[in-house]
Each structure stands twice: as C-alpha cells, then as structure tokens.
Amino acid sequence: MRELSLNVLDIAQNSIAAAATLVTIEIEEAMGMLTIRIGDNGRGMTNEQLEQIRDPFYTTRKTRRVGMGIPLFRMAAEMAGGSLAIESEVGVGTTVTARFGLDHIDRMPLGDMVGTMDTLIRLNPGIDFLYRHTVDERSFELDTRSLREVLDGVPLSEPDIMDWIDANLTEGIQSLGSNA
Amino acid sequence: MKSIAELQALRDKAREKMTVREGSHDGTRVVVGMATCGIAAGARPVLKAFTEEIEKRHLGHVAVVQTGCIGMCQFEPIVEVIAPGKEKVTYGKVTPEMVAKIVTDHLVNGNPVAEYTVANLMK
Ligand SMILES: Nc1ncnc2c1ncn2[C@@H]1O[C@H](COP(=O)(O)OP(=O)(O)OP(=O)(O)O)[C@@H](O)[C@H]1O
Ligand code: FES
Ligand SMILES: [Mg+2]
Numbered sequence: 001m002r003e004l005s006l007n008v009l010d011i012a013q014n015s016i017a018a019a020a021t022l023v024t025i026e027i028e029e030a031m032g033m034l035t036i037r038i039g040d041n042g043r044g045m046t047n048e049q050l051e052q053i054r055d056p057f058y059t060t061r062k063t064r065r066v067g068m069g070i071p072l073f074r075m076a077a078e079m080a081g082g083s084l085a086i087e088s089e090v091g092v093g094t095t096v097t098a099r100f101g102l103d104h105i106d107r108m109p110l111g112d113m114v115g116t117m118d119t120l121i122r123l124n125p126g127i128d129f130l131y132r133h134t135v136d137e138r139s140f141e142l143d144t145r146s147l148r149e150v151l152d153g154v155p156l157s158e159p160d161i162m163d164w165i166d167a168n169l170t171e172g173i174q175s176l177g178s179n180a
Numbered sequence: 181m182k183s184i185a186e187l188q189a190l191r192d193k194a195r196e197k198m199t200v201r202e203g204s205h206d207g208t209r210v211v212v213g214m215a216t217c218g219i220a221a222g223a224r225p226v227l228k229a230f231t232e233e234i235e236k237r238h239l240g241h242v243a244v245v246q247t248g249c250i251g252m253c254q255f256e257p258i259v260e261v262i263a264p265g266k267e268k269v270t271y272g273k274v275t276p277e278m279v280a281k282i283v284t285d286h287l288v289n290g291n292p293v294a295e296y297t298v299a300n301l302m303k
Contacts, residue, residue: 001220010219017248068216119224122231123214123246150184151191158194159235161187168182 003111004036004100004180007073011038011096012120014069016127018042018094022145023120024130027110027180033082034102034110034180039095045088053086073098080107102179110180114169117142121165122157133173140172206241208287210234211260215249221256222275229276230259233283242287255298261286272298 001007008025015023020042028035045053053070073096074084081101088094100107117131121144131142142165144156151161212218212227230244250258255272261282262268269292271282278296285291294300 006219006224009214009224010216013214013216013219013248072216072220115224115228119227123227123244147187150187154191154194154198158190158198160190160194164182164187164190171182 001072001076002108004076004108005111005113005116007069007076007098008036008038008113009116009119010069011073012116014096015040015042015094016124018044020093020127022128022130024132025117026131027113027133029102029135029178029180032102034100034107035097036100037095037097039093041093044090044092044094045086046090050086050088070096076100076108080104110178113173114166117169118162118166122162125155125157131169133176133178135176135178138176140176142169142172205243207262207264208242209260209262210242210244210287211247211262212244213248213250213256213258214246215256217253218250218256218258221273223257225276226257226259226274226279229279230283233279234287237283237288239283239287252298255301258298261292263290270298271296272301 001010012023012025015038018040020040022041024037024039026035026037026039028037053067070084070086077084077098077100081104082099084096084098086094086096113133117129120129128144128148130144133140147156147165154161156162156165210230212223212230214223227244227246234242234244250260252258252272257274259271259274259282260268261271269286271278271293274296282293282296285293
C-alpha cells in the first residue's frame with residue numbers, strides 16, 4: 001500500500017465483513033507518534049482466532065488461504081518503528097491499533113483520508129462511521145450518526161450530501177495542521 | 181467551516197430531487213472488488229471515477245457497490261457490470277482513465293468494452 005489511508009480502508013473492510021454497525025476510525029498525532037485505531041462493534045474473534053491472526057498465513061476465507069490485510073498493516077507499522085495490537089471479544093467487537101514513528105523515514109504517508117472516509121460512507125449505507133483526528137491538543141470529529149439526525153431520512157450517499165461531507169472532512173483535517 | 185445549516189439546505193434540496201427520481205433503479209450494478217489486493221491495486225480511485233461519471237451522466241438507475249475477493253488477484257482492480265437480463269461482464273486492471281469509456285459504451289449504450297475485459301486480458 002502506498003499510503004496508510006488505504007490500509008485504513010482495507011482494515012475497515014474487516015469490520016464491515018464482521019457485520020459491524022459502527023466503525024470508529026481514530027488518527028492521533030502526538031509526542032512523535034502516529035496512532036491509527038480502527039474499532040468496530042462487529043462479531044469479534046475468539047482467542048484462538050486472535051492467535052492465528054498473528055500468523056500471516058491465516059484467513060477464515062475459503063477462496064484463498066492467505067489473509068493479507070492485517071499482516072500488511074503490521075509490517076507498515078513495524079517498518080516505521082511502531083507496532084500493531086489487536087483486541088477483540090466475541091459479540092462485542094474488535095479494535096486494531098497501529099503505531100508509527102511520526103518522523104520515521106520508512107513511515108508511509110497517511111495520504112487521502114477524505115477519499116477513504118468518502119468510500120466507506122458512500123458504499124455502506126447501513127453502517128455508521130465516526131472519524132476522529134487529533135493533532136496534539138487540536139481535534140476534529142465527523143460522526144455519521146449526528147449527520148443522519150440532521151438528514152432526517154435523506155441518505156448520506158446523495159451526491160450533494162457526500163460533497164458536503166468531503167468538504168467538511170477536508171476543512172476539518174486541514175485545520176489541524178497534520179504532519180502525517 | 182461547512183455548516184449544519186448548509187447541510188439542512190442540501191437535505192431539503194435532495195429530498196425534492198429524490199421524489200423526482202423515485203423508482204428509477206433498474207438493478208444495474210457496478211461491482212468493485214475491495215479486498216486487500218483490490219485496494220492495493222487501485223480500487224479506491226476507480227470506484228471514485230465510477231461514482232463521479234455516473235453522477236455526471238445522471239444514470240440514476242445504476243448502483244455502485246463493493247464486494248470482497250473475486251479470486252483473480254492478478255487482474256485487480258476488477259469491476260463487474262451486472263445488468264438485468266444480460267450476462268455479467270468482468271473488467272480487469274481497470275484504471276480511472278478507462279471509466280468514462282465503460283460508462284458511455286456499456287452503461288449508456290449497452291455495448292461492453294471488449295478490450296478491457298478479463299476474458300480479453302487472458303488471451
Ligand atoms: N474486525 C474484525 N472482526 C472480526 N474478525 C476479523 C476482524 N479483522 C480481522 N478478522 C479476522 O481475521 C482474518 C484475517 O484478516 P486479514 O485482513 O488479514 O485477511 P482477510 O480479510 O481474510 O483477507 P484480505 O484482507 O487479504 O482481503 C479475517 O479473515 C477475519 O476472520
Ligand atoms: S485476494 Fe485478490 S482477488 Fe481475492
Ligand atoms: Mg482484510
């Protein structure tokens with residue numbers, strides 16, 4: 001993956017596949033570290049599954065044996081002086097946290113988070129997304145649950161609404177002065 | 181900053197447009213493979229190009245949706261076009277530049293772009 005926002009899009013696909021109804025994406029830049037956290041309220045994993053997921057040749061899918069998403073994200077983090085952690089509980093949900101050295105030369109750029117959120121929101125009308133981005137003490141948040149309240153039945157995927165969401169994300173992230 | 185008042189105005193406008201458009205979906209689907217390999221190969225910009233082109237041409241009857249692994253990594257990004265009563269057409273190694281032609285020829289005029297299909301790539 002050329003940018004971390006693509007890993008985020010990919011890891012969020014795991015949450016969607018796990019039937020999550022809320023996916024939380026948090027980006028935090030503080031004290032020389034970049035932390036990316038993708039949390040969901042999907043079906044979760046057993047301890048056995050969690051152990052197997054540390055093995056890069058494990059996947060529950062039948063069509064192909066090797067799951068690539070988590071190993072790639074872990075590699076990107078470890079390459080940049082960081083690490084990856086997964087917490088999960090059956091019936092509760094899963095949280096994947098990746099940490100990167102913010103100034104590490106081998107850290108991939110965060111890239112187009114607006115594009116990733118746009119894709120996720122547009123393609124998953126039944127799922128809510130919370131995006132929270134923090135740089136030091138500054139913070140921006142977009143929550144599709146509160147947008148839905150305003151929209152009162154009009155789908156988020158309406159072109160004009162998606163344009164508003166993209167502009168809101170773009171302005172919000174810009175205002176943070178992100179270094180990622 | 182984008183304001184909530186603006187969002188409310190867009191909501192009201194969208195509501196009017198939606199009543200006009202109602203019932204126009206005919207089941208035509210553009211399906212983009214979004215497994216890890218698809219995303220790594222460039223599915224995100226391809227998907228964006230499809231939604232933009234379909235909006236631009238007001239093809240309200242076409243839905244853009246995602247799927248997981250299609251089982252042909254070497255041809256990602258893969259896009260399937262499924263139209264009611266027609267055989268499914270699978271495009272491979274799709275780039276944003278190819279999208280306008282697929283939309284015009286296939287979705288508007290009903291002629292699949294043979295040279296972009298996986299069947300053609302396998303020749
Ligand atoms: N959020 C999650 N909730 C439940 N299970 C998960 C979650 N994330 C990962 N898993 C489990 O871990 C497996 C491995 O995930 P990984 O992303 O590495 O590969 P994959 O999704 O199977 O395939 P690929 O990502 O290559 O398309 C998944 O198949 C799934 O069983
Ligand atoms: S993993 Fe590549 S098409 Fe399925
Ligand atoms: Mg995956």
